[in-house]
Amino acid sequence: MNPLTNHLIVLSFDCLSSLDVPALLKLPNFKTFIDGSSYCTNVQTIYPSVTYPCHTSIITGKYPSKHGVVNNTFIQPGRTSPDWYWHRRTINGTTLYDEAKKAGMKTAALLWPVTAKAKIDYNMPEIFANRPWQNQVMVSLLNGTPLYQMEMEARFGKIRRGIKQPELDDFVLESTVHTIKAKKPGLMLVHFVDLDSQRHHHGFSSKEANAALKRHDKRLGRVLRAIQEAGLSDSSTVFILGDHSALDVSKAIKMNVLLKEKGLIKTDITGKITGWKAYCKSCDGSAYLYVNNPADTETKRAVENVIDSLHHDKRNGIEKVYSSREAKQMGADGNADFMLEAVKGFYFEDNHEGMFLEDVTKESVLNKNFSFACHGYSPFKENYSTVFFAKGKGVLNGVRIPSMKLIDEGPTFARLLGVSLGDTDGRILEEILELAPGNVKLNKSFITS
Known part of the structure; x- marks a missing residue:
């Protein structure tokens, strides 16, 4: 199976909702990207619609009952802070980054859930110190790629304040920009958490959540410019997606x-x-x-x-x-x-x-x-869908998908990379790919619409 792209970059903005689309169209970098993209603003999430199962479904194309990451945290009755499904070993079967690595691609993941101890070339896993004797930097180093993380910490560590937002996403952004320019990975998975954090602490439509959307717009602009400055614009495909919505409680x-x-x-x-x-x-x-x-x-x-x-x-x-x-x-x-x-x-x-x-x-x-706003609800809850936008090499311009499922994303990413996730619950979105007959390739510049 021939690959359709050389560089696949997935930007997950945690808790980005279909209800956010009107706001996104008023933000310059989101609007520029969305204009001319192939997209769906009615993406059905999975059950339970919490971050770790969602992100595992994204990169396996399977439901939690099959991939095994059935919740964010383990059943540990009485623990004030239960351990999370941080580690790759908790996933049943293969993943997108496993298959990309087997195909000889350089892989990178920054704060992508359930990647601790994964075989990823440039890995900064989402994991935190959950014992009194643990240190956050050491926990991250031991579960990801040590030399890569040490370099990112030396360059940008002063930006962080532990795992507090928005500073953590700012640190991830700088690391992402540097990695695109210096490493040029074939597959890059990036997880931004600022919006989800603000919604939990302040509510879905709070001024803090709206401020996070604006920060995400600036982050998106930086990533897209980094792709251009690295000379990868004509050989890259970028996806912007959410994993779930949220409801005020x-x-x-x-x-x-x-x-x-x-x-x-x-x-x-x-x-x-x-x-x-x-x-x-x-x-x-x-x-x-x-x-x-x-x-x-x-x-x-x-x-x-x-x-x-x-x-x-x-x-x-x-x-x-x-x-x-x-x-x-x-x-x-x-x-x-x-x-x-x-x-x-x-x-x-x-x-x-x-x-x-x-x-x-x-x-x-x-x-x-x-929390003031939560997710985890049934994917059939009213006004509870998420979004998917695609642009770049191998992707057609301006194809609107009326509805799709979160589990369709992994198989589609795999097809673009020329690899297979095997027997998945989701389907390849062939209607947005250049292999689809009868469609015309148009301008897909990331920076200008």
Whole structure:
């Protein structure tokens, strides 16, 4: 299979929503890129629509039930900060960067989720120090490409303030620009988190979120100019995409409070979890319910009773209850006994202390890590789609895709690189590629429309 491009650059702007398109068209660099691009403003995300499963679906073309990254964090009851699915080993099967590497391409990934310890030439993985004795710089170095990261840290490290935004994205930007010019990778995956962070902390349409969109516009402009300055404009393909949207929330649902009251979660005198028969694992707008012992039918009935007592009244925040089989059919974790979908305005928290329902306030966001806006909801939630814009070598000009799925992106990237992801859940978007018959190649300059 012949490649259609020499350099594929994927820019993921976390939490970029279809609802953002009017704002993007008023920002100079986004507008210039979107004009003449092939695009879809109705991209169906996956379930649960949280960052790590989404980004793994993007580069595998598969649903979480198959690639194995079923949530952002692991089931670790009682841990204040559970570990995330940081490592490549948690992904079942191959990935886009694996196949590109096998084909002899130079690969780069900057803050791309689930890439720790991956075989990527220039790898700055998204991972953070999650133990008191760990140091952020050392954790990053040990899980990515040490010499490359040391160089980026020496050049641009003074920009960062740990993992705080927007400084972290500014550091990633400078590293991206330098890597394009100095390394010229065949595949580059870049993940920007500023917008998602601002929406969690301030709300979907907050002034802070709008400011993040403007910062992203400047970042995009810098990346596109770097491609031009590196002499790669005629040999590169750039994709701009989001992974999910977000919804404003005012109530946090804490199912584990009820499970503890029913004796299904045990704690010591300090409140620390010492054992559990059932546990609710949040995916923000949705949640998994697990029974610790699959053969424990008594506990499963008790969990069903808890759910039934809540589900009939939407004021409890539960819109839909899925069985294990139904969750797997939707692409989520079939090992969960149940999956819960929240009503708009509600989301799930892991916490097992306090009240079953708590108001989301400025104080709770500041002190309890609550959120003003969340994702993780069903891909079928109203006004909840994301976006996809493509421009450059191998991509036709101005093709509008009425609707597509997040899982279609990986197979399309693979086709452009001339590699295969094997048996995927998604399809190749052949209608935007130059191999499609009957379409005409037009001007696709990144810098001028």
